[in-house]
Amino acid sequence: MSQNFPKLKNDLFLRALKGEKVERPPVWMMRQAGRYLPQYMELRKKYSFFERVETPELACEITIQPIDELEPDAAIIFSDILTVPQALNIDVELVPGKGPVMGNPIQNEDDAFAVIAEDVAEKLDHVMKAITLTRMELNGRVPLIGFAGAPWTLFCYMVQGEGSRNFDKAKAFLYQHPDASRHVMKELTKATIDYLQAQIRAGAQTVQIFDSWAGILSPDDFNEWALPYLMEITGAIKEVPVILFAKGAWYALERLSFKSGASALGIDWVISPEFAREKTRNSITLQGNFDPTQLLAPIPEIEKKAKRMIQRFGTQRYIANLGHGILPNIPVDHARAFVDTVKNYGK
Amino acid sequence: MSQNFPKLKNDLFLRALKGEKVERPPVWMMRQAGRYLPQYMELRKKYSFFERVETPELACEITIQPIDELEPDAAIIFSDILTVPQALNIDVELVPGKGPVMGNPIQNEDDAFAVIAEDVAEKLDHVMKAITLTRMELNGRVPLIGFAGAPWTLFCYMVQGEGSRNFDKAKAFLYQHPDASRHVMKELTKATIDYLQAQIRAGAQTVQIFDSWAGILSPDDFNEWALPYLMEITGAIKEVPVILFAKGAWYALERLSFKSGASALGIDWVISPEFAREKTRNSITLQGNFDPTQLLAPIPEIEKKAKRMIQRFGTQRYIANLGHGILPNIPVDHARAFVDTVKNYGK
Numbered sequence: 001m002s003q004n005f006p007k008l009k010n011d012l013f014l015r016a017l018k019g020e021k022v023e024r025p026p027v028w029m030m031r032q033a034g035r036y037l038p039q040y041m042e043l044r045k046k047y048s049f050f051e052r053v054e055t056p057e058l059a060c061e062i063t064i065q066p067i068d069e070l071e072p073d074a075a076i077i078f079s080d081i082l083t084v085p086q087a088l089n090i091d092v093e094l095v096p097g098k099g100p101v102m103g104n105p106i107q108n109e110d111d112a113f114a115v116i117a118e119d120v121a122e123k124l125d126h127v128m129k130a131i132t133l134t135r136m137e138l139n140g141r142v143p144l145i146g147f148a149g150a151p152w153t154l155f156c157y158m159v160q161g162e163g164s165r166n167f168d169k170a171k172a173f174l175y176q177h178p179d180a181s182r183h184v185m186k187e188l189t190k191a192t193i194d195y196l197q198a199q200i201r202a203g204a205q206t207v208q209i210f211d212s213w214a215g216i217l218s219p220d221d222f223n224e225w226a227l228p229y230l231m232e233i234t235g236a237i238k239e240v241p242v243i244l245f246a247k248g249a250w251y252a253l254e255r256l257s258f259k260s261g262a263s264a265l266g267i268d269w270v271i272s273p274e275f276a277r278e279k280t281r282n283s284i285t286l287q288g289n290f291d292p293t294q295l296l297a298p299i300p301e302i303e304k305k306a307k308r309m310i311q312r313f314g315t316q317r318y319i320a321n322l323g324h325g326i327l328p329n330i331p332v333d334h335a336r337a338f339v340d341t342v343k344n345y346g347k
Numbered sequence: 348m349s350q351n352f353p354k355l356k357n358d359l360f361l362r363a364l365k366g367e368k369v370e371r372p373p374v375w376m377m378r379q380a381g382r383y384l385p386q387y388m389e390l391r392k393k394y395s396f397f398e399r400v401e402t403p404e405l406a407c408e409i410t411i412q413p414i415d416e417l418e419p420d421a422a423i424i425f426s427d428i429l430t431v432p433q434a435l436n437i438d439v440e441l442v443p444g445k446g447p448v449m450g451n452p453i454q455n456e457d458d459a460f461a462v463i464a465e466d467v468a469e470k471l472d473h474v475m476k477a478i479t480l481t482r483m484e485l486n487g488r489v490p491l492i493g494f495a496g497a498p499w500t501l502f503c504y505m506v507q508g509e510g511s512r513n514f515d516k517a518k519a520f521l522y523q524h525p526d527a528s529r530h531v532m533k534e535l536t537k538a539t540i541d542y543l544q545a546q547i548r549a550g551a552q553t554v555q556i557f558d559s560w561a562g563i564l565s566p567d568d569f570n571e572w573a574l575p576y577l578m579e580i581t582g583a584i585k586e587v588p589v590i591l592f593a594k595g596a597w598y599a600l601e602r603l604s605f606k607s608g609a610s611a612l613g614i615d616w617v618i619s620p621e622f623a624r625e626k627t628r629n630s631i632t633l634q635g636n637f638d639p640t641q642l643l644a645p646i647p648e649i650e651k652k653a654k655r656m657i658q659r660f661g662t663q664r665y666i667a668n669l670g671h672g673i674l675p676n677i678p679v680d681h682a683r684a685f686v687d688t689v690k691n692y693g694k
Binding site for chain 2: 166215216217248270272275283293294318327329
């Protein structure tokens with residue numbers, strides 16, 4: 001595939017990812033296409049979650065909603081990290097009030113060894129179609145980010161069968177069935193590389209890898225069960241910058257910055273800007289780390305805290321973002337105050 | 348109150364807390380009196396949770412069950428951190444499959460300012476009775492630990508009204524109503540000091556403070572909303588050693604060890620022993636940090652990992668424990684393997 005996409009007008013985000021000099025930090029918000037937006041809630045009344053994800057026109061519309069509403073410096077394709085498990089024949093259902101539930105989780109070694117990465121990009125072709133369509137529809141306003149879940153985080157859902165505070169079943173599986181677990185991680189890694197490369201061919205200008213549950217692993221377990229697969233994936237993506245977000249893995253910042261080959265690291269709000277800069281020796285772009293619940297503070301407080309965040313990270317090699325996804329109960333005005341504070345920084 | 352308690356036969360735990368030389372590290376497990384024990388499940392069939400907590404004879408029996416079964420080096424009184432909110436007129440109900448639910452959570456500033464610490468020790472006299480009875484019944488086999496939740500963690504439940512992954516309502520309340528929040532924290536601090544001092548008078552030989560939700564705060568918020576109250580509590584307890592467990596607050600280890608006046612710090616499994624020793628400059632006893640889900644590993648793996656944990660922390664100024672409470676689905680044999688590995692260390 002080789003498309004003639006509209007020319008990019010705002011390259012601030014891509015320049016920050018490359019470590020180039022910028023006038024101010026770019027800004028976007030994880031889950032910016034989501035439930036806090038009234039226009040998203042309108043579509044949600046009419047279409048199920050998977051209809052929204054699997055219909056390129058809907059995914060495109062939802063991706064662009066926050067760009068119209070808040071004008072951040074990047075768009076992220078509306079999709080879900082559980083598309084990859086689906087392509088590996090895990091049934092995913094969204095249960096209201098509970099979240100994702102797998103109909104056929106991995107319960108034993110046979111289930112684990114049955115996981116084979118085959119035709120993943122083909123099976124998820126609707127995502128590539130959504131990306132290509134969105135690139136056209138964005139008309140060069142901002143770059144488009146593709147994404148995938150990290151193998152460890154996908155494994156958590158595929159074994160636990162649902163969301164969890166400690167993913168005890170998933171962790172127990174690692175300790176009880178290490179060979180079968182390694183098999184699943186390898187297939188997930190292969191699937192993720194195929195998937196991300198297809199997203200890039202379809203038009204993604206950056207990809208972000210979400211290891212949302214890194215923080216429940218001990219450092220030793222992270223080094224054994226998460227890091228090698230993250231590194232294999234980042235090593236295989238050469239065409240566009242890669243953002244790695246291993247939430248909660250504060251102890252791994254040094255290794256992630258020097259060994260992973262990523263262009264940027266996502267930082268959660270439990271990590272101070274100073275700690276992150278020290279551990280990464282200012283050698284990599286950092287993205288984060290406003291506490292999403294702080295968007296519930298009064299607007300003047302949001303402005304004060306967002307400015308302070310930028311002062312502490314510095315304006316260069318930095319992408320302003322939240323430290324995790326925006327919450328459904330954030331008023332749009334509060335989200336706008338955050339974005340605008342970054343955009344007006346230094347003016 | 349001044350009782351004639353039986354003479355203590357095993358003072359290993361107290362010696363490790365004081366930093367005195369020990370032959371081997373002492374060992375106990377958070378939530379060792381709990382649902383993984385068949386004898387506990389028998390009592391659970393007959394009595395509700397609050398009957399078990401509020402009947403001194405039952406609390407005593409449950410506290411001693413793991414001492415009989417596994418012979419660890421300390422007992423911890425069977426109770427709940429939500430006893431203090433109850434004494435502050437918050438209704439707590441345990442909903443099966445959901446956990447604690449508050450009937451009248453703090454929803455506005457009036458609710459917050461209505462929180463007044465009054466007669467807390469009197470209202471919780473059943474806990475003191477349970478402690479005194481347990482000291483007698485333990486007959487000096489091991490020391491008895493009392494405990495309380497930290498103000499921030501109690502505030503989380505009192506405002507959120509139930510367990511949560513991010514306690515967004517509780518955090519939003521801090522940002523929206525800082526003065527009312529400070530009032531609640533101060534009353535909780537006062538209540539906790541009264542409560543712990545009464546536990547000590549009743550016979551508790553050590554107290555542990557659980558700040559189970561410290562890890563969802565940014566370092567700045569921890570410094571503002573958790574640390575000052577933790578320090579006020581530890582500063583007020585002079586009679587016995589205090590163990591502070593601020594789960595997830597890896598960034599605060601240095602301050603907690605040098606400024607809090609605690610005798611020991613609890614360490615969760617996301618913190619490596621080396622990081623903990625470095626940040627505390629080997630100046631304080633550390634307690635932890637076996638990942639509770641690792642008790643689901645095969646027994647030889649548990650033994651290997653427990654030995655490695657001791658090697659890394661060192662045998663002195665160290666109390667072997669889990670990094671969080673034991674899970675209900677841990678086989679008793681696996682818990683025993685953990686305790687026995689520590690007890691046989693170096694033999």
